[in-house]
Amino acid sequence: MQRRKLLTAPATLSIASALPVIPAKQAGMESLQFGPNFNFGISTSAYQIEGAVHEGGRAPSIWDVFCHEPHHITDGDTADVACDHYHRMPEDIDLIAGAGIKNYRFSICWSRLFPTDDRTPNATGFGFYDLLIDRLLAKNIAPWMCLYHWDLPQRLQERGGWRNRDTSARLAEFSDQVSRHFGDRVSHWMVLNEAAVHSRFGHGVGVHAPGLTGMASWASALHHLNLGQGLTIQALRANGVKGRIGTVACVEPIWPSTDKPEDVAAAQRLDAMWNGAVLDPLLAGHYPELVAEYFEPFCQPGDLEQTHQPIDLLGVNYYSRLHIQADPSVPLDANFGPDHAPVKYTALGWPIEPDGLPEILMRITNTYNRQEIFISENGFATVQDGRPVNGLRDAGRIAYLQQHLSFLKKAIDQGANVSGYFVWTLLDDFEWDGGLKWRFGLVDVDYETQKRTPKDSYHWYAQLIKLNTAVTA
Numbered sequence: 001m002q003r004r005k006l007l008t009a010p011a012t013l014s015i016a017s018a019l020p021v022i023p024a025k026q027a028g029m030e031s032l033q034f035g036p037n038f039n040f041g042i043s044t045s046a047y048q049i050e051g052a053v054h055e056g057g058r059a060p061s062i063w064d065v066f067c068h069e070p071h072h073i074t075d076g077d078t079a080d081v082a083c084d085h086y087h088r089m090p091e092d093i094d095l096i097a098g099a100g101i102k103n104y105r106f107s108i109c110w111s112r113l114f115p116t117d118d119r120t121p122n123a124t125g126f127g128f129y130d131l132l133i134d135r136l137l138a139k140n141i142a143p144w145m146c147l148y149h150w151d152l153p154q155r156l157q158e159r160g161g162w163r164n165r166d167t168s169a170r171l172a173e174f175s176d177q178v179s180r181h182f183g184d185r186v187s188h189w190m191v192l193n194e195a196a197v198h199s200r201f202g203h204g205v206g207v208h209a210p211g212l213t214g215m216a217s218w219a220s221a222l223h224h225l226n227l228g229q230g231l232t233i234q235a236l237r238a239n240g241v242k243g244r245i246g247t248v249a250c251v252e253p254i255w256p257s258t259d260k261p262e263d264v265a266a267a268q269r270l271d272a273m274w275n276g277a278v279l280d281p282l283l284a285g286h287y288p289e290l291v292a293e294y295f296e297p298f299c300q301p302g303d304l305e306q307t308h309q310p311i312d313l314l315g316v317n318y319y320s321r322l323h324i325q326a327d328p329s330v331p332l333d334a335n336f337g338p339d340h341a342p343v344k345y346t347a348l349g350w351p352i353e354p355d356g357l358p359e360i361l362m363r364i365t366n367t368y369n370r371q372e373i374f375i376s377e378n379g380f381a382t383v384q385d386g387r388p389v390n391g392l393r394d395a396g397r398i399a400y401l402q403q404h405l406s407f408l409k410k411a412i413d414q415g416a417n418v419s420g421y422f423v424w425t426l427l428d429d430f431e432w433d434g435g436l437k438w439r440f441g442l443v444d445v446d447y448e449t450q451k452r453t454p455k456d457s458y459h460w461y462a463q464l465i466k467l468n469t470a471v472t473a
Ligand code: GCO
Pocket: 001, 002, 045, 048, 193, 194, 197, 250, 317, 377, 424, 431, 432, 440
């Protein structure tokens, strides 16, 4: 996600390569003990790694169309091949197993499973995910399946996509069929990934697929995502799936850049839009007052009972705080503003703020009745052209992960009910509008040869998991 699309990067970046180098073999792991029931995992998504966009009967998604239009993606990259995971899936699962990771969150590609219409399954597509899940289970890795990570079939976009209320029912119908097929083997079901980003960036400001803009477009897309999520949770429960049911949201503390009243008010509005309008309909059955008016044209009587469903656990993607100032030239009069010094940045210009993690976890804990949470994404990108000069020696990434894990522990000590932590991500992958240049993986991918090479952080994470397992076994 390009969190800073609406502003220019800070003039002086103290980039994370300047973080203290922590030797992978020490790295202060002794303090990172999370107990016997804690789930360490790793996350990916279908569109970002699979490639093979024309194979196995797959039809285009909105992202295929968006990538092939000019000027959307850095360097004109596409995900046509990406990490070629579709052909290299066994090797990639072996990498997960090789690090001792016992939980894998992945997403499924809707237009691979139902390319032509909503009722005709594509046996080749189902076969691919059957093999994936069976291989995971054979390696004793729990499959955490995300049903929708932004790659809507283009055929549904042509009928209005998420601005069309019917797409909510289509998601539930898709999930119903998928859960009947995989319901005996999936350990955790995640309905959506980051409805805030998908609605705002894809349907509000147009920097993600399907490239739409405007407040009405954003609000209708988000409401229909929320509704589709509620209907899906009910469908999964009705099918009696074995796995636990949840969803994934990016939840970030939103701070005003200054204490000027207009900046404080702008931060409150953005918080209602970014965090509240995703969590409240699901966990409390309403929209936040500050933005409720935008949803009125789309929210029909009874909708908020449908969106308000009990979940077993909430995935929280955390990268940093958002620092916001008033800016009348953008929707909601709220734009990114200067950060609070002293803050370090990743190479993407995202602030490194591990102390924001307990802040947001305690807020969720206190607001939503101690909801069980897992960290579904947390990770660190470098930006790279060509082959890595020193990309495998990723001390900055190790430091980032370690700092976030220490603050996660603080949140647990303060009472947050957190049962897992998943790193974003296994492989360097296709990072949406950032293309192939942003490298988040624990494993380096040479896109010329598709050779995978574990970085230091991969070995560090393996060691952390081993240490936790050894102590708790
Ligand atoms: C998101 C998505 C991931 C991203 C990751 C890094 O948060 O945008 O869930 O698909 O790739 O967060 O940007």
